[in-house]
Amino acid sequence: MRTARPDGPAPVLDVDALLDDRTTEIIVCCGSGGVGKTTTSAALALRAAERGRSVVVLTIDPARRLAQSMGIEQLDNTPRPVPGVRPGAGGSLDAMMLDMKRTFDEVVEGQASPEKARQILENPFYVALSSSFAGTQEYMAMEKLGQLYRRARQDDTYDLIVVDTPPSRSALDFLDAPERLSSFLDGRFIRLLLAPARGPARLMTAGFSVVTGALTKVLGAQVLRDMQTFVAAFDTLFGGFRQRAEQTFALLQARGTAFVVVAAPEPDALREAAYFVDRLTDDDMPLAGLVVNRASPSARTALSAEEAIAAADRLRSSDPSSVTAGLLQLHADRVRLVEREQHLCGRFAASHPRVPTAVVPAMAGDVHDLDGLRAIGESLARQA
Amino acid sequence: MTAPADRPDDWPNVRLHVVTGKGGTGKSTVAAALALALATAGRNVLLCEVEGRQGIARMFDVDPLPYEERRIAKGAPEADGRSGRVHALHIDAESALLEYLAMYYRLGRAGKALDRFGVVDFATTIAPGVRDVLLTGKVYEAVQRPRGGRSTDGPGGTTTYDAVVLDAPPTGRISQFLGVNSELAGLARVGPVKTQADKVMDLLRSPRTAVHLVTILEEMPVQETSDGIAELRAAGLPVGGVVVNLVRPRALGAGALARVRDGGLDPSAITSDLQRARVDVDAELVASLVAEAREHAVRRRLEDEQRDLVAAEGVPTYELPRLASGIDHGALVELAQLLRRQGMA
Ligand SMILES: Nc1ncnc2c1ncn2[C@@H]1O[C@H](COP(=O)(O)OP(=O)(O)OP(=O)(O)O)[C@@H](O)[C@H]1O
Ligand SMILES: Nc1ncnc2c1ncn2[C@@H]1O[C@H](COP(=O)(O)OP(=O)(O)OP(=O)(O)O)[C@@H](O)[C@H]1O
Ligand SMILES: [Mg+2]
Ligand SMILES: [Mg+2]
Numbered sequence A: 001m002r003t004a005r006p007d008g009p010a011p012v013l014d015v016d017a018l019l020d021d022r023t024t025e026i027i028v029c030c031g032s033g034g035v036g037k038t039t040t041s042a043a044l045a046l047r048a049a050e051r052g053r054s055v056v057v058l059t060i061d062p063a064r065r066l067a068q069s070m071g072i073e074q075l076d077n078t079p080r081p082v083p084g085v086r087p088g089a090g091g092s093l094d095a096m097m098l099d100m101k102r103t104f105d106e107v108v109e110g111q112a113s114p115e116k117a118r119q120i121l122e123n124p125f126y127v128a129l130s131s132s133f134a135g136t137q138e139y140m141a142m143e144k145l146g147q148l149y150r151r152a153r154q155d156d157t158y159d160l161i162v163v164d165t166p167p168s169r170s171a172l173d174f175l176d177a178p179e180r181l182s183s184f185l186d187g188r189f190i191r192l193l194l195a196p197a198r199g200p201a202r203l204m205t206a207g208f209s210v211v212t213g214a215l216t217k218v219l220g221a222q223v224l225r226d227m228q229t230f231v232a233a234f235d236t237l238f239g240g241f242r243q244r245a246e247q248t249f250a251l252l253q254a255r256g257t258a259f260v261v262v263a264a265p266e267p268d269a270l271r272e273a274a275y276f277v278d279r280l281t282d283d284d285m286p287l288a289g290l291v292v293n294r295a296s297p298s299a300r301t302a303l304s305a306e307e308a309i310a311a312a313d314r315l316r317s318s319d320p321s322s323v324t325a326g327l328l329q330l331h332a333d334r335v336r337l338v339e340r341e342q343h344l345c346g347r348f349a350a351s352h353p354r355v356p357t358a359v360v361p362a363m364a365g366d367v368h369d370l371d372g373l374r375a376i377g378e379s380l381a382r383q384a
Numbered sequence B: 001m002t003a004p005a006d007r008p009d010d011w012p013n014v015r016l017h018v019v020t021g022k023g024g025t026g027k028s029t030v031a032a033a034l035a036l037a038l039a040t041a042g043r044n045v046l047l048c049e050v051e052g053r054q055g056i057a058r059m060f061d062v063d064p065l066p067y068e069e070r071r072i073a074k075g076a077p078e079a080d081g082r083s084g085r086v087h088a089l090h091i092d093a094e095s096a097l098l099e100y101l102a103m104y105y106r107l108g109r110a111g112k113a114l115d116r117f118g119v120v121d122f123a124t125t126i127a128p129g130v131r132d133v134l135l136t137g138k139v140y141e142a143v144q145r146p147r148g149g150r151s152t153d154g155p156g157g158t159t160t161y162d163a164v165v166l167d168a169p170p171t172g173r174i175s176q177f178l179g180v181n182s183e184l185a186g187l188a189r190v191g192p193v194k195t196q197a198d199k200v201m202d203l204l205r206s207p208r209t210a211v212h213l214v215t216i217l218e219e220m221p222v223q224e225t226s227d228g229i230a231e232l233r234a235a236g237l238p239v240g241g242v243v244v245n246l247v248r249p250r251a252l253g254a255g256a257l258a259r260v261r262d263g264g265l266d267p268s269a270i271t272s273d274l275q276r277a278r279v280d281v282d283a284e285l286v287a288s289l290v291a292e293a294r295e296h297a298v299r300r301r302l303e304d305e306q307r308d309l310v311a312a313e314g315v316p317t318y319e320l321p322r323l324a325s326g327i328d329h330g331a332l333v334e335l336a337q338l339l340r341r342q343g344m345a
Helices: A015-020 A037-052 A064-070 A099-109 A114-121 A124-132 A136-154 A172-187 A189-200 A208-220 A221-253 A267-282 A305-318 A323-351 A368-382 B027-038 B055-060 B095-105 B110-118 B117-124 B129-143 B171-178 B182-183 B192-204 B219-234 B254-261 B267-276 B283-311 B329-341
Strands: A026-030 A054-061 A091-095 A160-163 A257-263 A288-296 A357-361 B016-021 B044-049 B070-074 B085-090 B162-166 B209-215 B239-247 B319-320
Touching: A015 A368, A026 A037, A026 A221, A037 A054, A037 A064, A037 A091, A037 A160, A037 A257, A037 A288, A037 A368, A054 B016, A099 A114, A099 A136, A099 A221, A114 A124, A114 A221, A124 A136, A124 A221, A136 A160, A136 A172, A136 A221, A172 A267, A172 B027, A172 B329, A221 A257, A267 A288, A288 A323, A305 A323, A305 B267, A323 A357, A323 A368, A323 B254, A323 B283, A357 A368, A357 B182, B016 B171, B016 B192, B016 B239, B027 B055, B027 B162, B027 B209, B027 B239, B027 B329, B044 B055, B044 B192, B044 B209, B044 B239, B055 B070, B055 B085, B055 B329, B095 B129, B095 B182, B117 B319, B129 B162, B129 B171, B129 B209, B171 B209, B171 B219, B209 B219, B219 B239, B219 B267, B219 B283, B239 B283, B254 B283, B267 B283, B319 B329
Parallel strands: A026 A160, A026 A257, A054 A091, A054 A160, A257 A288, A288 A357, B016 B162, B016 B209, B044 B085, B044 B162, B209 B239, B239 B319
Antiparallel strands: B070 B085
């Protein structure tokens, strides 16, 4: 079935309409590693604030200089006003950087008695889980989003929350991680570890002692004891975790949420973006559109790469150091890059003809201050 | 393509080449190119990936790799056209754990039970230290495999390798990944996993290992490279070279670049050059080419600043161009030959 011309132009993502729409309450920027999620979320948040929204942006591991210019180099898990935002339209911008471990600690502290919380926080398995379990960062980003949303509702502080997502190889991790963490915490093995603490000794099946025996052999007895203490202490919190994750997940499906998928004009990033878009559709999650970030700047003249190379060769045959040949060669390289990127984006558009798209060119340098973010915001909005 | 006369390589005693770098800078591409470059005539090279992404299969355009060593390509041809062999292995922690248990403990029934009770899942997810030691442990096994000997234990491979290239996790996680010992200390203070971790660590800290860093000439990746080098040194891990990837074309020399930046190019000279080269020329075409060159020159200056910072690290550096047509098998061979020419292999 053909739903669009194979290389036809994708519909345009109207960023200003999205930001100005007061029913947009949450914007989530997703995408594979390094494509510009943090930059895009900060740029969208700044633009929204300067167009009159009261915005908070939750960033994750921003580059040091960007964090500095947004006034969030302190990792204290609370939103702070960003200095230098133009207040003309009556909006405001607060920013914060996610402290994953602290967010996790606070959830534990909020749900367990002080004594029990201390026990959990000190356990080596908790330390491992809260600092390096694959998925904890995603889970905590969602947790923080839920907190911010509830607070904003209560105190009427923000009318738009922009969320960055953790650097992971796949954008899908953001959606899958909470489920992974809760199913891990509900896992069969964890339940087995709990069995002796909970129930009659007969639950200690023969199979289980084979397992513990093997584990002791491999890891040593201490590890098993640590695991058991951890699991026993954590047990009462499991339900709470699952419930919170479900609430936040529902928030992501709500009408006020908009997902912005960020990709680089490269095969891997666009493939990930395609998976993610399909998944959003399957999960009934609201997709605003695709941002193709760091596109090569287009050529300024229609001279083809082949013509340019042929001409450069002719010039070099008489003058090997010809500067004009250099100019032609640079032009050819630029044309080839752009053609390749357009081809890749065209393929995405052909298989996802309904996804509104915005293309943002690569700036000459890093984006590390408000002016840089404004420039990104400008080009996001200016999709001719 | 013909390869020029080979120069002696910079890492003659290294058996394990670990390739790290900031995400997206080209670790997988460089690891693959390095494996092709190391596979000179008569040599076997193993290319390993540990992040479960099947990047190798995609780059070489073959079916997804199982947990099993597979011959996937011939090495980059030498001047006389001969080459060695590149094999690939996709290492996942679960298979590595089951293999480890089967090999060292002859667990049989218990191994199956472990899997059935979700222990394998548990151990390989909750304890990143355990996960890492399983992954590096498998690499260790391939590096240490006695030459000419045949493995009789379990599904371990039987080919022996002259070099192993590991497409490793990014710089941000590399010390933790390789520094398995310290990470593990909190979890398993004694026991066989710890012993295994210690053995792996001995190899990783020895001159038979080199940890190379891939970067592009941009501020954040270069900063991360510099931090990474410091961190590796602090952890006692042997720093190899820096591979500067995705370098913009050097179509203009320093003098020409300066003139482009200062607006010192003569449009009439360019016009007559273009006419001579039989291009259909007008003032707009010339202005466009000059404007494109100026944008290029601005980026080149930023690159040069970063290149100086890389040079200041004082480790061998290698440069690979950004290939406008993207990466396929042929492109990897081209990059491999460039690495050889610069002495990385
Ligand atoms: N359009 C652009 N032009 C130039 N540089 C850009 C652009 N977008 C992003 N960058 C730069 O690219 C780098 C990576 O961007 P960013 O940190 O936003 O990516 P990310 O997707 O959040 O990465 P991670 O997955 O590591 O969190 C930064 O140095 C940023 O300044
Ligand atoms: N020299 C090069 N010329 C052109 N394209 C390149 C070059 N090196 C890498 N690429 C492309 O850049 C992208 C990133 O490369 P690669 O996947 O090797 O990076 P990586 O560091 O392994 O990424 P990740 O952190 O996601 O594992 C790929 O699309 C790859 O084809
Ligand atoms: Mg980021
Ligand atoms: Mg990779």
